[in-house]
Amino acid sequence: MAKTRTVYRCSDCGTASPKWTGRCDGCGEWNTLVEELDVRAATSTPLSPASTPQPMDEVTHEDAAARSTGLTEVDRVLGGGLVPGSVTLVGGEPGIGKSTLLLQLLGAAAKTGLRGLYVSGEESAAQVRGRADRLAAVHADVWLVAETVLPHIVGHLEEIKPDLVVIDSVQTLHDPVLASAPGSVAQVRECAHTLVQHAKRVGTAVLLVGHVTKEGTLAGPRVLEHVVDTVLEFDGDRQHGLRLLRASKHRFGPTNEVGLLQMDGAGLAPVDDPSGLFLADRVTGVSGSAIVPTVDGNRPLLIELQALVAQSQLTNPRRSAQGIDQGRLAMLLAVLERRCGVAVMANDVYALAVGGTKVTDPGADAAVALAILSSLTGQPLPDDLVVIGEVGLGGELRHVGHLERRLTESARMGFRRAIVPKAANVDVRELELLRAPTLRAAVALAGFVE
Ligand code: TYD
Ligand code: MG
Numbered sequence: 001m002a003k004t005r006t007v008y009r010c011s012d013c014g015t016a017s018p019k020w021t022g023r024c025d026g027c028g029e030w031n032t033l034v035e036e037l038d039v040r041a042a043t044s045t046p047l048s049p050a051s052t053p054q055p056m057d058e059v060t061h062e063d064a065a066a067r068s069t070g071l072t073e074v075d076r077v078l079g080g081g082l083v084p085g086s087v088t089l090v091g092g093e094p095g096i097g098k099s100t101l102l103l104q105l106l107g108a109a110a111k112t113g114l115r116g117l118y119v120s121g122e123e124s125a126a127q128v129r130g131r132a133d134r135l136a137a138v139h140a141d142v143w144l145v146a147e148t149v150l151p152h153i154v155g156h157l158e159e160i161k162p163d164l165v166v167i168d169s170v171q172t173l174h175d176p177v178l179a180s181a182p183g184s185v186a187q188v189r190e191c192a193h194t195l196v197q198h199a200k201r202v203g204t205a206v207l208l209v210g211h212v213t214k215e216g217t218l219a220g221p222r223v224l225e226h227v228v229d230t231v232l233e234f235d236g237d238r239q240h241g242l243r244l245l246r247a248s249k250h251r252f253g254p255t256n257e258v259g260l261l262q263m264d265g266a267g268l269a270p271v272d273d274p275s276g277l278f279l280a281d282r283v284t285g286v287s288g289s290a291i292v293p294t295v296d297g298n299r300p301l302l303i304e305l306q307a308l309v310a311q312s313q314l315t316n317p318r319r320s321a322q323g324i325d326q327g328r329l330a331m332l333l334a335v336l337e338r339r340c341g342v343a344v345m346a347n348d349v350y351a352l353a354v355g356g357t358k359v360t361d362p363g364a365d366a367a368v369a370l371a372i373l374s375s376l377t378g379q380p381l382p383d384d385l386v387v388i389g390e391v392g393l394g395g396e397l398r399h400v401g402h403l404e405r406r407l408t409e410s411a412r413m414g415f416r417r418a419i420v421p422k423a424a425n426v427d428v429r430e431l432e433l434l435r436a437p438t439l440r441a442a443v444a445l446a447g448f449v450e
Contacts, residue, residue: 005038006178035178035186070108073261073270077245079253084203087196089224091210092234097243098209100267102166107137109164115141117162121148121172135267150175150191169209185223192224237356257297275302275413278355284383288375291386292367293406300409304354307371312348323353332369339395340440344376363400365391369439370446381446384416395439397421407431419445
């Protein structure tokens with residue numbers, strides 16, 4: 001067998017070097033050299049059977065059918081379930097519940113007849129078993145091994161032939177061929193590459209756990225995002241127990257569905273009434289709060305937006321946005337000031353989406369703006385009012401999608417009035433529509449006098 005060699009390659013310009021150096025000989029950049037397996041060793045072997053192009057309608061694809069994981073919220077995000085041979089990266093902060101979710105997933109999948117293997121690189125088999133007991137995820141067809149060495153893991157996969165394998169986590173994997181430490185870009189990339197090839201060959205669905213740093217990027221695994229088929233992000237507010245699962249990349253379906261789960265003593269359970277949960281702690285009659293019915297994927301979700309406007313002591317007043325886009329907040333402040341005659345630019349402004357969720361729906365613009373105005377004036381918005389509309393730079397209120405779904409959910413949650421863009425042509429029982437062509441008109445309809 002040919003001896004495997006490694007080289008160090010610059011991640012900027014691609015120049016290879018036999019030794020690690022601090023500075024790349026090719027482009028002069030510092031700290032860009034990353035260890036990798038020598039490609040020449042691989043290409044010196046005769047080319048494997050050539051590929052054969054086929055007319056598209058003759059290519060079979062029945063293997064690509066997704067199989068249910070047994071967890072409804074995960075299936076929802078994946079558009080039905082996991083495709084055999086696919087590789088999914090599950091990213092999230094440490095302690096958010098990735099191990100819990102995937103252990104439950106293997107337990108649930110085993111009940112539907114899928115064999116699973118859980119490879120733990122962080123906890124002992126006994127620890128994982130203890131957790132599985134609490135999660136009721138113990139099943140004869142869920143296999144367990146504490147292992148971090150890649151060739152051993154591949155050996156276990158050959159022997160057990162699972163339908164699903166969980167690698168917890170990809171940062172602990174180690175291929176002895178490489179000199180780099182576990183968790184380094186080189187190890188993470190090469191190990192994942194080997195697993196991807198194995199998965200495609202035998203049709204095992206691989207789930208890779210990747211820890212995310214405080215800044216929200218996948219440390220190391222960022223390099224994996226284009227290697228894997230699907231990237232799932234698991235996040236949420238640790239204090240509230242609410243967890244959100246989204247796909248930021250998905251080769252087998254749309255990426256707009258959100259899975260909502262709640263962490264309690266028995267692990268993660270699907271949330272039956274998300275709007276009710278998000279509004280559970282709402283205090284009415286307080287200024288600086290507005291409710292927006294958003295649509296995340298296909299599911300309507302009522303979210304409370306809060307703002308606090310305070311007199312600023314700074315030359316550059318403070319702007320703080322949590323769960324809302326910072327640039328969007330700055331834009332709404334400028335529109336309030338210039339188009340609605342509200343002097344707000346000289347104040348500190350804090351704005352947040354309650355419940356640890358991230359609001360990316362532009363339909364929340366008008367609600368953010370009214371929450372700011374409400375805080376500035378100290379006047380609460382009516383209790384039974386929801387606000388919908390994207391705000392343009394001209395101060396106009398723009399139409400948003402899924403209006404009927406948003407309004408039906410609002411009515412279900414007991415709201416009786418909705419500020420909507422002028423073009424709204426839906427009719428929802430028990431809900432009075434207040435049509436506003438501009439943000440300025442919305443301000444008046446919400447009860448603010450100039
Ligand atoms: P874990 O799955 O270990 O997180 P990760 O793998 O993302 O690092 O989750 C750990 C947290 O979840 C821990 O703080 C305890 C909590 N937890 C529960 O609240 N209930 C449970 O049933 C379990 C198993 C964990
Ligand atoms: Mg874990």
